[in-house]
Amino acid sequence: MARDPGLYDYIPYYRRPNIVWPNGAKIAVWIAPNIEFYEFQPPPNPMRTPWGRPLPDVLAYSHRDYGNRSGWWRMMEAMDEAGFRGSVSLNVALCEHHPEIIEACAKRGWEFFSHGIYNTRYTYGMSREEEAAIIEDSVATIRKWTGQKLSGWLAPALSNNTWTMDLLAEHGVEYTCDLFHDDQPMPVNVKSGRLISMPYSLEMNDVIVYNSNLYSARHYGEIIKRQFDQLRAEGERSGTVMCIPLHPYLVGQPHRIEPFAEALRYIASHDDAWLATGREIAAYFNERYYDAMAQAIAAAQA
Amino acid sequence: MALGEDYLNYPWRRHGMDHDRYPWSNLFERKPVTWPNGARVALWITPAVQWFPLDMTSKPFAMPGGLTMPFPDLRHYTNRDYGNRVGIYRILDVLAERKLPASVAVNGAIAERYPSLVRDIVAAGHEIVAHGLDMGHAHHSGLAPDAENEIVARTLRLLREASGQEVTGWLSPGRAQSHATPDLLAENGVAYCCDWANDDMPFEMSTRGGPLLAMPLAYETDDRVVMLDFHHTEDSWAEQVKDRFDVLYREAESHGGRIVSIPLHAWVTGVPYRIGKLREVLDHILAHEDVWPATGRDIVAAFRSQA
Numbered sequence: 147m148a149r150d151p152g153l154y155d156y157i158p159y160y161r162r163p164n165i166v167w168p169n170g171a172k173i174a175v176w177i178a179p180n181i182e183f184y185e186f187q188p189p190p191n192p193m194r195t196p197w198g199r200p201l202p203d204v205l206a207y208s209h210r211d212y213g214n215r216s217g218w219w220r221m222m223e224a225m226d227e228a229g230f231r232g233s234v235s236l237n238v239a240l241c242e243h244h245p246e247i248i249e250a251c252a253k254r255g256w257e258f259f260s261h262g263i264y265n266t267r268y269t270y271g272m273s274r275e276e277e278a279a280i281i282e283d284s285v286a287t288i289r290k291w292t293g294q295k296l297s298g299w300l301a302p303a304l305s306n307n308t309w310t311m312d313l314l315a316e317h318g319v320e321y322t323c324d325l326f327h328d329d330q331p332m333p334v335n336v337k338s339g340r341l342i343s344m345p346y347s348l349e350m351n352d353v354i355v356y357n358s359n360l361y362s363a364r365h366y367g368e369i370i371k372r373q374f375d376q377l378r379a380e381g382e383r384s385g386t387v388m389c390i391p392l393h394p395y396l397v398g399q400p401h402r403i404e405p406f407a408e409a410l411r412y413i414a415s416h417d418d419a420w421l422a423t424g425r426e427i428a429a430y431f432n433e434r435y436y437d438a439m440a441q442a443i444a445a446a447q448a
Numbered sequence: 449m450a451l452g453e454d455y456l457n458y459p460w461r462r463h464g465m466d467h468d469r470y471p472w473s474n475l476f477e478r479k480p481v482t483w484p485n486g487a488r489v490a491l492w493i494t495p496a497v498q499w500f501p502l503d504m505t506s507k508p509f510a511m512p513g514g515l516t517m518p519f520p521d522l523r524h525y526t527n528r529d530y531g532n533r534v535g536i537y538r539i540l541d542v543l544a545e546r547k548l549p550a551s552v553a554v555n556g557a558i559a560e561r562y563p564s565l566v567r568d569i570v571a572a573g574h575e576i577v578a579h580g581l582d583m584g585h586a587h588h589s590g591l592a593p594d595a596e597n598e599i600v601a602r603t604l605r606l607l608r609e610a611s612g613q614e615v616t617g618w619l620s621p622g623r624a625q626s627h628a629t630p631d632l633l634a635e636n637g638v639a640y641c642c643d644w645a646n647d648d649m650p651f652e653m654s655t656r657g658g659p660l661l662a663m664p665l666a667y668e669t670d671d672r673v674v675m676l677d678f679h680h681t682e683d684s685w686a687e688q689v690k691d692r693f694d695v696l697y698r699e700a701e702s703h704g705g706r707i708v709s710i711p712l713h714a715w716v717t718g719v720p721y722r723i724g725k726l727r728e729v730l731d732h733i734l735a736h737e738d739v740w741p742a743t744g745r746d747i748v749a750a751f752r753s754q755a
Contacts, residue, residue: 185460186467189452199509200588202467204643205623209667211465211646216475220695239461244472263458271451279456360678363688399668400648400699401692 172381217398262302367405480704535718
């Protein structure tokens with residue numbers, strides 16, 4: 147096993163090209179709702195058992211299902227109200243299960259990228275060919291149901307293999323959300339084609355905030371604002387990216403929605419914040435800054 | 449172990465759910481529900497009264513609140529039993545002061561062990577909801593159907609006899625079910641079940657025994673989940689329940705009647721330093737117009753009459 151993932155090279159925060167986002171914005175803010183489908187009776191995987199209790203784990207299953215019956219609508223309204231579009235991290239089978247949700251998001255001009263087929267199907271134990279098959283399934287499913295090109299990838303339940311990034315680039319995926327090493331987009335070392343890492347953030351992810359860090363709903367609202375303030379100030383030197391990854395079954399709970407909505411209103415009240423989608427950030431970065439960043443990285447290795 | 453050959457096959461990849469218990473629907477596009485007297489919110493208070501047997505195991509899964517120390521785990525056994533002796537009476541006092549009805553989820557074993565407690569709950573005008581036999585009897589698919597049916601039937605028999613009530617509500621220990629649980633509940637005369645956590649309003653499940661109403665018991669503002677799993681203070685718990693109420697109350701204006709459930713555990717909220725926060729939460733809610741304090745049974749009747 148390698149001791150370094152070999153996916154990116156070191157470049158200190160002070161030695162970056164000066165990124166300026168559209169209209170002079172200092173920070174690009176994107177929201178990535180994970181709209182997920184967890185299976186009632188998923189097949190076993192050698193590396194991870196999907197549910198903590200024996201099947202059927204009705205409490206855990208129904209808790210996730212809350213997102214698709216109740217929570218997504220509240221989350222979407224909060225985003226609408228503040229003027230945010232989403233970049234949906236989508237378990238693509240949701241297109242078949244709940245096309246009503248896909249339609250509502252598509253109508254709002256949201257982006258769809260892939261978060262695997264189901265959140266209960268991991269890539270652990272897959273061959274390269276099997277993993278290629280789920281990428282191809284994602285490309286085809288998203289195109290069929292939304293007409294969109296698949297631009298981004300977040301591995302299902304963050305399950306990765308050593309070849310995953312190469313496969314993504316081979317299939318024309320432009321950005322990965324699985325690398326957490328930076329607050330700016332970065333080139334990823336792939337064997338062919340081009341792939342960048344898009345800042346996604348575990349720290350802002352509602353699952354981590356509520357379930358791992360055990361913060362309250364109101365505190366989540368506070369840390370979103372603090373994260374934004376800091377990254378916006380730093381964007382003066384070189385534009386930063388802030389992501390708010392969400393799960394409608396969590397943030398869409400009645401006791402959680404209001405502090406979140408308030409934090410979005412706060413961000414939207416700043417005219418030097420670019421409210422973007424993942425694909426828009428990737429395209430803008432690739433066109434204007436990829437080469438300069440690659441050169442700066444090469445210089446940093448010298 | 450390698451992946452099974454069918455790991456990339458998706459037999460349930462179709463419109464709607466990946467099982468046949470209920471169809472999908474969007475909470476915000478359903479026909480609005482009207483509560484009695486035009487109330488905006490039904491207030492459904494659901495304290496649980498639980499007995500954790502000293503010999504319980506953590507198989508096939510660790511029961512929330514279950515015993516964890518080497519036998520005899522007197523520490524957790526007695527801390528939980530505190531709720532049955534002291535904690536529940538504090539909660540009953542708070543309810544009586546405000547003349548509020550509740551649906552008290554009671555393990556069947558309580559009826560055998562502490563019949564006077566069941567009588568006190570009934571005398572105070574509350575509904576008894578069946579809460580399984582005891583916290584050592586989880587429902588799971590490793591149980592033979594006959595064995596599970598016997599647990600359901602015995603639980604209901606004990607509670608029906610001790611309370612004189614029909615007992616039509618059910619909450620499984622740990623909200624855990626087998627594949628057969630909804631069928632067995634309906635076949636044993638249960639009208640509504642509180643285990644599933646996927647909605648803010650009731651919805652019908654289909655079972656072998658006819659329809660079973662899934663009632664929305666708020667999992668994530670449950671006192672045990674918030675204070676013992678998330679380690680939030682009782683102040684934060686109260687704030688979260690009030691925030692939850694405020695949003696549902698606001699939604700009721702545009703989307704029809706909503707339900708605010710207050711799941712409690714006698715051994716959690718019934719502790720002296722926490723009980724005042726229950727008063728605070730209830731007083732916040734009762735300061736609003738158009739709140740309907742109701743039992744699960746009342747809510748089911750009102751809901752089904754407009755279905």
